[in-house]
Amino acid sequence: MSGVLLTFDVGVDERHTVQFSFNKFWGGLSITVDGYDVVDTVRLASVELVKRYNFVVGVREQHYVTIEHHRKLMFAGFRPQPVLAYVDGVLVAQGVA
Template structure:
């Protein structure tokens, strides 16, 4: 699953989220630079949140939430929601 969205008005940045639910690879990039890169084999939380700031002169607070089912998560839909300054800007399903 890949999801891309833009952040900012005067100072534009591109955030790219990618996740492979079968292998557990997760990556978040800002302007092509990795800020999060993980491999998850096991998780006890049903919602994983990634919070970070984007921009230097025009800063925005970005939150990406990945939801998963309690059982057989690799075989079930996993919704992903992206928020910029508390407003939903993108969503998808892995």
């Protein structure tokens, strides 16, 4: 697979698992929390160089999650695409598609 898979945990007392996956070849992008879809889409073309996905994880213990998917302006499918994951503004995971 030409893509990236990030998995990270969120929370202290109320634990959740967030998973981000992106396939550069097919454009499939998904974000799940504890196996439930938050985002499930196909991303083949975009004018944005940085796409941000923001969502809240938790009920009693809430945390703000931001996942940034960066791409280059030209030939993005053939170049590295960094993915950065933040929980409450702190970088917790990163990868490259």
